[in-house]
Amino acid sequence: MVSEIELRDIHPKGNINVPSSLHVQTGLSIPKTVRVKSFSPDEWEEFTEEWASHLKNKYVTVRRFSGSGDLGIDIAGFCSDKGFEAVWDNYQCKRYGHPLRPSDIWGEIGKIIYYSHLGKYLPPRKHYFVCSQGIGTSLEQLLNKPSELKEKSIENWDNYCLNSITSTAETPLIGTLRAYLDAFDFTIFSSKSIVELIEIHAETGFHSVRFGGGLPYRPNPSSPPTIPTANESRYIRQLLDAYGDHLGSNLPDADSLASHNLYRGDYLRQRERFYHAESLKNFARDTVPSGTFDDLQNEIYHGVIDVCEDYHLNGLARMKETMKHATTIAATSNPLVTSIKTQDRQGICHQLANDDRLFWVPDNES
Incomplete structure (x- = not known):
């Protein structure tokens, strides 16, 4: 027996607000978070460089590292002129077709552990994971549980770190390296959401060109001082x-x-x-x-x-x-x-x- 089918008129809701002439010309605006997720590889690189430029206001120096010998560093913000020998933060930026997962970060954590153990640099004060598709729920939850994050890093070392940290030799988690990991502060690992990236980007001169929407309110100019400068x-x-x-x-x-x-x-x-x-x-x-x-x-x-x-x-x-x-x-x-x-x-x-x-x-x- 065919089930009953309900027939109704078509009534599209349309835009909740009264449309403007701009909507008629260009259509409804695409949310910025959605636009970031649709960036091409080149657009993501440009966007990353743009928001990272604002970090210069927060750090003494900001540097971008690339290539196979990056030692697990992507964007480094140095808090002093001593660079890696003093306080610094690391921003690890990834472009994937999916939100960042735990399986995407074990190798990156391994690099930070391994190379800081070798003395290539002091461990960063903060290590932020950034992804064009955002941070997945399971990873976000894990990043908020440092002790569990450490346990999972140990469990996944052989699968993701043993043969991938360097191309010349295995890096087994034994001896002093294991002791170093056991004592490592896993609270340094956290994330930046797409919304946070956009908020940072909004403080740069690239935002209006990248996302449109017009320029922000311009403050009134100051009055000239009595004595000219x-x-x-x-x-x-x-x-x-x-x-x-x-x-x-x-x-x-x-x-x-x-x-x-x-x-x-x-x-x-x-x-x-x-x-x-x-x-x-x-x-x-x-x-x-x-x-x-x-x-x-x-x-x-x-x-x-x-x-x-x-x-x-x-x-x-x-x-x-x-x-x-x-x-x-x-x-x-x-x-x-x-x-x-x-x-x-x-x-x-x-x-x-x-x-x-x-x-x-x-x-x-x-």
């Missing part, structure tokens, strides 16, 4: 020369503007614009790949240089026309475009003047 000396000198060229007098310093209220106000605005551009430069350093801000500066430069080199009545007119034109440059190809303000474009002109790439009074030799 040494970093401002060149563009301020050019600025004062531009005022002096217009007034027909020499202005040795900013105090000379005290009797010129109109230019005193302009001077303060120009410094604010410079600090806007400096804040964008710092923002770019933390959110986009190296060189992105330099590319923006070059685009502004090529957009204004012809205007700057045209005939102008005086240096102040040249500066004003150049900066006015800078505000019209779209820079839509630059990843920073969504974070750029008018003051940034103007401030970049002062950065270029600071580097002697733009001159308001070309014949001035001061």
